[in-house]
Every structure is written in C-alpha cells, then in structure tokens.
Amino acid sequence: MNELLVRQIRAAAGRYLSAGAERGEIDRRRAAGRRFPDDDDRLQLRAARLVEQHEVPGQVLLATSPEESGPRLAERIIGATNDLQSVNFLARGLRAAACVARIWYSTGGPVQPQATGFLVGPSLLLTNHHVFPDAATAAGAFAEFGAEMGIDNDLPVHTTRFTPDPDTLFLTDEHLDFTLVVMRPGGDGRPPGQIFGHLGLIAAEGKLVVGDPVNVIGHPDGRLKEIAIRENRFTQRFDDFLQYETDTEPGNSGSPVFNDQWEAVGLHHSGVPAHDDSGTVLNLQGLPWQPEQGLAQIKWIANEGVRISVILARLGALTTNDTQRAVLAQLGAGSGLGSAPTMRTGVPAPRAPVATVPGAESVALTGAAGRPDAFGGRVRLVFIHGRSQQGQDPAQLRRMWAAGLNSGLTLAGLPTVDPQDVWFPFYGDRLVEVMESALPVEAPLSPSARGLYEQLLDEAARRAGMPAAGQVAVTENIWDHVVGTVHEPLGWIAAHTGVDRLVIRAAFRDVAAYLDRDDTRVAVLDQVLAGLPWSGPVVLVAHSLGTVVAMDLLTRLGPQLPVAGLITVGSPLGMDTVYSRLRAGGAHLPPIAGPWFNAWCPTDPVAIGCPLADDWSGLGAECAVANPHDRAHDIGAYLAHREVATAIGRLLG
Template structure:
C-alpha cells in the first residue's frame, strides 16, 4: 500500500494532471455557464456549434426536420410506443428513440442499449502496477484493438512501468453478487508502447493468453473513431470504471457534457466520479473520450480538498478527493497523436490495427494508403484534401474525421518527427514505414461506420437507411399546417429588426449579407430526399413540381428515386475502389463526377454546382434547391439564365428554351430569380463573369423576372421551412421591394 512516506509516481502524476485540468476548467467558466443556460432554456440542440449538432444528428440517422418535429410534440410519451411523436408502432424506430433520448424527451431505450453496454464492459479491465517495495497503484484500461490496451500516462508512464503491470478482466460481481474469477493478462510493452504526457494516454500491447490460458480475444475491444458527431454539449455519457481499484462499476447516463475544448471535454456528475483510464461512451457505446482527471474542489487558497473537507494529499488516493467536474481527453486527439508516430515492423502493424473498423480488414480506400520512401503499404495515394479540409466524395466533398480531412487520422510528420510529448517504443528493422490510416466514406450522408460487403449489400443498406429516414420525415409533416402567414410575418419582422429599412445601396447589401451569414446557423449537407422533398419544396396541394417544367410528382416518388440512385452510386464506387489498385485524386474526383452525372438526383441547384466546385454550405443550402426531373436538369446544364427576345433560334423543350449563351425556364421564373439573388447576397464574390458562369449584365433579367411574378404562398412556405432548418431567410421573398434598393454590383468577384 502507498503511505505518506512513499508517494507513488502515479499519484504525483495524477496531481499534476488534476492541477492542469482545474486551470482549464476555471478558464472556461463563462462559456460553460452559458452552455448550461442554453441547454436549460432551449435544449441540447442549441448549446453546441451548429455544425457539430448537424453531425451528431446525422450519426443518429436523423436530421434537423425530424428534431424539430420532436420539439413540437408534447413531452408526455404515448402509451403504445413510448414515443412523444404521433407514430404508430410500425414507424417507431430505434433512430427516433435515440433522438428523443438525446433531446431529453423520452427516457426509454431499446434493450440493445444494455446488450451494447455488456459487450463494451467486457473490454474494460483493472490495471495493477507493482512498484518498488511491493507498493501498488491501480487504474482502469480498455482494449482498443485485438492487441492494444489504452489507459492514462499517469497510470503507465513508461515501458519499464508497463512491464511491471497486468490487466484483469472480469474483476466484477456476477448476477448473484458473487465475484467472478478475474482473467489476468501480462502487458507486453516490448511489442508496442506509446505514451503522451500532455494528452495523458498510454497504449500498450497485451499478451494473447492469460495466466490460466484465457483468450484475450474473448474480451472484445472498443473500436475508436475520430470523426465528429459522437457527442455534443448537453448530452449524457457513460463511464465504465474500476474506481480506486474496486470491482468494475458503471456510471450510467450520470455525466452531462458541459464544455468541449480543443483537446478535452468537461462533464458534470451528481453521484459518480470517473476513474483514471476509463472509456467515456455515448449512448451508442462509442468511445468519445479517455477519462483522465477530476476537477478538484479547492479552498480559498487553491488547495485541494477531501470529501470530508480536509486538505487532500496525493498519498490519500483519488477516491478521497472532493471534485466538482470530470475531464476527459477527446479520443479524436488521441488518434491524431498515434497516427503521427513513425513506426515499422510489428509496432506499425499493431498501430494500424487500431484504425481498422471492427470486423476485419479495412475497406477499399481505407488505411494505410501511403508509405514513406515510396514503399507502398496500402491501396494507393490518398485523395487530395479539398477546400475547407474536405475529402472529395460522392456527394461532392465529405469531411474527414473531425471534419479536418486526412489530417484527423494523421499526416506524415515533417522533419521534426512526431508531436512533442509523444513517445513510442522503437522497433529495430531495416526500413521505416510511415503509414497514414484513412477511412473514405463515399456518398453516405450518415457517417455511421460499417464494413460494406463487396456485393453491394452495405451500400444498399446505407441507402435504405436514408430512404427510411426521408419517408419518416414525410409522414411527420402530413398533419402540419402548410403555411401560417401570421406567425411567419412575426418571424420576418423579428428577423430584420436590426436592418435599417431606410438604407440602400452598398449599406443595405452589406447589412443583409452579414445577417444571412450570421443566422445561417445550421448548414445541412446536400440530401434532397431528406431535407427538400418531404416538406420544404411541397406546394399547397402537397405535391412537388419540377421547377422548370411544372410536372408534378409525389414526394415519395422522388424520395424513392433518389434512394435508388444513391444505392447504385455507392455500389459502383465500391466496385471502382476494389478494381483500381491505385487511385489518384484527379481520377477519384472524375469517377465521382461521372457517377453523379449518370445517376442524378431529382434536384436542381439554380446556381450550378460547378460554379462553386460542389462545396458546402453552398451545395446543401436549401434556399436555392428545387425539385427537378433529371431531363430538365440535364437540359439546363450549367448554362446561366437569360431572356430570349424571340423564339426562332432557341432550342425548345418542356423545361424551357436554351441556347449556348443562356437558358430561359418554362416555369417558376420569379422563384428561381429570387433564389439566385439570395445566393448572390449570401455568398458575395463566389461567382462572377468567368466563362460559363453568371455575367453581371444578366442582373436585369433576374430583377425583371422577380418583378413580373409576385411571391406566391408556395415560396413563402419554402422560406419559412428553410428558415426553420437553416436559420436564415430570403430577403427577396420577405421584402420584394428591396430588389431595387440593394446595389448588387458588389457581389460579383
């Protein structure tokens, strides 16, 4: 046992981590309290950054329209399903339940939650480190690959210390309250050991067989994922732990996330503290953080206090500390650090296993895709990073892990080597391979990790999930009033309250541009089947109309058509990635463009995607998206709008008229003009007089269409629906008279 005469290094290390955690916590007091007020007054969807909330909803296979439907319903659950939504049992899915649970509208959960927790808990063990003189200290650890275990640096600080440690699984009580027989495994730091003092993690290899011949594989492992969307501010997390070396325990939905820092997250608890090295999991049992420190209660002089109010000393142990919050290291930052290690041989192979999806080999296009010194260790070059740190994908540009492109899973270190503070056990060998693990998710709006089969089964499954989500959105909107004019006028007046209505020219344009950008809080990715067809683009008869031809469709028709196109795209991209052994960025992008052209959605961007290189948020901005059958979409192509003085020379079609220099729609000229004018205000300088884009001399055409076709109830409904999802409005719909007051000349680049 540790005494005051011999303080273990682990305890002094924990004290140092605790000190730094306390400083970080105090520095964020104002932001944290604002987060708590927002969660209490508006709900969990509004406290975090809109982009993070969007990614969290997408990970739950939901979107903003479904979330708003839940918000509008009574909080008392129905007796048949438990849901607060007006759904029958056949429509009440785990996706809906998970979203209601996230939003605090329903405490019910499927039994799969317990089954998932049981499997997750099997991966968690107690680490015992024997020190000089027989002293011991304990920590929690969990398997993160078939061979590797993760805990804190202050639990295992060095290879030498890891060599004196073991991990025990099943150190817990059985159903009858009697203890299970623990399975003890030696650690093997000579095979792999990596540690980082600043991020307070250590990763070490574990022996394949236990002291009594137990198999390590029987205890499973928790896969790590560096992508965003696993947790947001206000959400509750779960901690599986061995507090103070005690039998395994679970803090179930007791820790509420109150702040997200660049490398850490803070969470409050009323009843349970964390334990060093524990996995912090969301309700889907995905690891969101590595628990590493309490935020201590202090006296007026800043000294740490015990639970009974005395002064705390490191020799007393973690369990005697009075705390006010917990701190975890974001798992995405741990993965970044590990990916930057320069390794070879066995150590490189073991590290790369950590980045593979659970279930086997990586997907086509997954890591390791590149090697140093020309030594190919993967399927080929990494697709180049696009604008805003995005990776080209079938929907245009897909975020890499943590929304930061390939760097989130690692970039090849420069001459300076690994990150400061990160050390690894060197392995001898003739060559040094630098691998960059990468997961390429092609065309799936919901980023839930899954290993697709080569026969396209997983592609069909992903498309089917999107289809079901879109159809659920459609059913949720069936009973809603189409357009509440009185409420919308009130919302309009509040929205423009800060605009000087007497201003004009550059001043009015700049004020509107600033307002549109500031209030564009939620920026949905391009997904017309889920975001456009079920509600936004419906006409008063609850049908969709092609924006150029006027042909009518039911929402379900276009939803199912787009789902079929999506499934076909995914299947073909899988086949392409398997067929091609090396894929450069240009070839990758060209294949995606070909697939989109050959399998189009029933959606038109009135400002063509090629003009802004398919980037978000422009691509998913609902204000300029309209239902449109592929024939009309293809007929217009990316030709700018124009007015034809006569009809003899123009090529005619149900969709309108076209010549090389311009396209005149057959229908909806006023609507497409107002949508284009919105785009010019929202994204000034993005498009211009470049060949094939929108020349400035066409502005009178748009203004003429705008004035000749007044705003309809359909457009007012669209505007209100988009504002509900994105947060911003179209000023030309709300105030048509402003079209001649705004100086649009400053929006061209």
C-alpha cells in the same frame, strides 16, 4: 503520491476555470429551454448519426411535424434516444464491460490493484499515461479480466490475467494522458481480445453533445468492476478533453467513457477539483489542498476524460515502424488507423507528353524563381500553392512552405532546404482576376459553377458519412424533411471535420470555379507554366487546389521538363466530381510523371475524398497524417510530417 496525476488534476482545474464564459453560454441556452445546449452543427450531426445507426424509434420520425427544423428537430431525435432505451442497452453494456480490466502493479510495495484499462484491439490495451508512464512500469504489471460480482452478488468464480508486452508496442503521451500497449497472449495462445472482445474506436464526430448522458465502467479504488450510469451528463468540450458530471473515484483512471450507444467517447483520466479564482485546488474544508493529504481529501466538482478522436489523431502522428503499424491496424477502419499506407509498384516510365506549352513565355512572371544550381543542379523543387493566396507575397509564401518542410526533414534526419533554392510559381492574383472578369459582379458563381460547387459539397458530405435518404426505413416525405434539416451537406462536413463553414465554402467554391470554365483553367495553367524552371527534372509539391492544377499541368509539360516525382497533400483529387473533369480525362496519372506520393488528414474537408488508391492508377504510395485540429488543411502542418518530408527529401537526394 503520483506527481503526474497531481499535474493532471491541476491542469483539469485550469481548464475548468478558463471556460467560465462558455459554461455561461451553455447555462443560458439551458435556461432558454435547450435540453441539449450544444452548438447547432453538433446537434444536427449527432441526430444524423443516431438516425443513420437506426437508434431512433421509427415512430419519432413519423411523428415529425413540418414546423420542426434545425436544432428543434435534432433535439427531438436526440431526446428520443435518451428517454427510453431498448432492452439491448443492457446486453450491449455487458459486452462493453467485458473488455474492461483491473490493472495491478507495484508502486514500491506489494503488487496492488491500481487503475483500469480496456481492450481496443485483440491485443491492444488503452489506459492512462500516469498509470503506465514508461515501458518498465507496464512490463511489471498485469491486467485482470472478469473481476466483477456475479449476477447473484456472488464473488467472481474465475478471473484471467494477461501481461503487457511493451517491447512490441508502447505508445504514450503525457499531455493527453494515454498509453497504448500490446498484451501478450494467454497460455492457450489467444490474445485477450479474442476471449473478452474489444471496443472499436471511432474517429468520426457526432458521438456526443452537451447534455447527453455518459457511462463509465471501471475499478474505482481497486474494487471489483462498477458502472456509473446515474446523474451523468456531458457538460463541456475542450480541444483535447471532455468534462462531465459522473461519479468516479481515483481507481477509475483509465476507464472507458461511453455514450448511450456504448461507443467509447473518452478515456477517463482525472477528477476536476474545486478551486479558487487563482486555480488553487481546494480540500473538503475549502482550504488549499496539499498532495500529502491524499486524493480522498479533494473536493471534486466534475470529471474529465481525453477525447477518443484526439487520441486517434495523436496515434496517427506518432512515428512508428512497420511492425508497430501492423499492430495499430487492429484498431480498425473506424479509427482511421486500420491499415498501413497503400503501396503500388510498376509506375509507368515517362514517355512523350500529351501536349506542348505554346506561348507560356508571354505571361508575366509573378512568382519566385529558384537558383539553377540548387541541389547540385540535379533536380528542381517546385511548390504549387492552393486557393485564397491573392495579394500574398510569393517569396514570403515560399519561406513559409520551406519552414514546414524543414521541420519534417529535420525529424526525418535529412538535409534541409534553402527557400531561395525553391521555385514558387504564383497564380493567386490571376485566379481571382479571371474569375471576376468572367462572372457578373452580383453573382459569386455562374449557374454552372454553382451547380458544380453544390455537387462537390454533396459528394464530400456523402464521403464523410452523411446517409442517403434510402438508408432509413421511413416514408419518403418524412425522410426528405429530416434530410433537409439534419443532413445539410455544408453543415455535415463542418461538424464532421470541425472546420469552419466559411473555410469549407471558400475551398470548394474555388475548385468549382477552376473546373467549370476552360478559359479560367487555361489562364491559371499559363501563369504557373511561366513560373516554372526552364529545364528539369522537377519535383512538384502541390497543395489543395494546387494538386488539381498540378495534375492538369502534367498534360502540358514537354520533354524539356521531365517530372522526377509528384507529392500531393490536402487534395480533393479523390472526388469523382473533380477527377472526371481533369484534362487527363479521369483518375489516372499522366505518363510524364515520376513516382507519386499523396498525404491526407482525415479531418481535412478538402481531402475528404482520400485515400486515392481505390480510384487512381499510377499512385506510388499514400498515408494519412494527423494535423492539429485548427490546422487540418494547413500546408505547413502537412509538410512538417516526417512521412511527407521523407518522400520529398528522397527525390531531392
């Protein structure tokens, strides 16, 4: 028996066993009358997505009463899309089913139907790692399309076979149990997706809540194509996986898992077996199961799939060459991988600075200075930190930044850096000090800063896909109510990115405070200037609020400190609320700066205005990276990416 599959089955049992407390909370909510017992933010994001996509009957919105709000309103909207379906539900399902193929290969004997796969691009097939664990297995297989019963239960008249081309692209991950492989074109030169269509993968949240039905299309036990649409409910969400109650069989490995709008939400990979308290898998007789008994003897209690959004994030983090990135662009804009990093040329040469730096030497140095002979004396590396660093040790922060960068430099095959060679100007305490002295104790922000903060949240939510009121054809009063309850900006951003509300609130609060008052801005810039090296050239690496500080800093540097390059990560500079208030007066790089590279994570709420290329001039290159779910805005995670470290290492070289 496939050892990889056995490991996946046991891992699924372990996840189920570890989530007993969460299932208890879900059961408590269901007993209290919650039809969709998910978190409130998830419910609101799901309802908003359904409204935005015109999936909700207009009568439901028109019948909304003023008393309905929050989860109650969200459940009403979600329920309306589950109770009755438009007749096009069937046509859309048939369209999705056409992309699904039966996979044949040999496991030592004759070639047989073994699993399922589905097209996610004109020539891209997605299936499980335990189906195609290596390129050699894929090279010896073929995918059969059209293997399904006819409308009158007649056998298929014609099926079409396509073979994988793993030499062009073969990306796989054992933990997430997925493999993405290119398919060769057919005899007429067309890739399979031009004939059978393909599914668009969507990285955004809001596609599913606990209690929603899920639909699975595949080839169970190698049979002709079948669909599971009865007694099927999404029951539990994990960081990387989904578990659900749906009838499947071993041949369903590699099947797409859909919501009722036929959006792919998961890649089915395993059943969840019954198990005892120690996690031992049980057979149909309630005794410990052994692999030699076969999968048919396992007592199954649920099923499990890999989250599509997690697969996309992992694909974004894999190291790929130019040819592979061009192939991945087939996944489309919704995947976050639909285009290669945007490159611009013709960065203007440095010329006279906009302003000089009077009196910066009078500010006390609070950061950590680097060694003047570092990097052969050719260049100085400067880290400019972000928000919420008050009370921290600058030397310890510098070591943490350097550790992340050294991870990325190692991946890139470039020399690592000694933390003591890096300059780390520190303004964290100064920022809090000037904010508290400028604001009343009883108010967290001044009225003008509060307005700016709300403007930032509103713009971030809109950039994250929150629809405007005019996008839905209902009466204005009713839609105002829907917007007020389902589309609250902070909740939308939190649900879209998976980042805690408090983290988002604090991040945008500090950006607003910095941009609102010129005396705050001057105090921060003076503090940073005091911690810079006294001669250049310098390479500036900035994170979060520090990218805004760095952009303002460029307007105050004199010719004695030329900038060899600028690297920004996790930046809010893509928001017009931010760049319109910069000292440079807009979205253009001050001419003193050298080449500029920007990196952003699609689930980082602070970088939600990225990519920058559409708005900014002077940008040399940028790319999207996939940070871990719980570290979407983390500086160490950003610097550990090969692309980011390479941009820095080449400037130091």
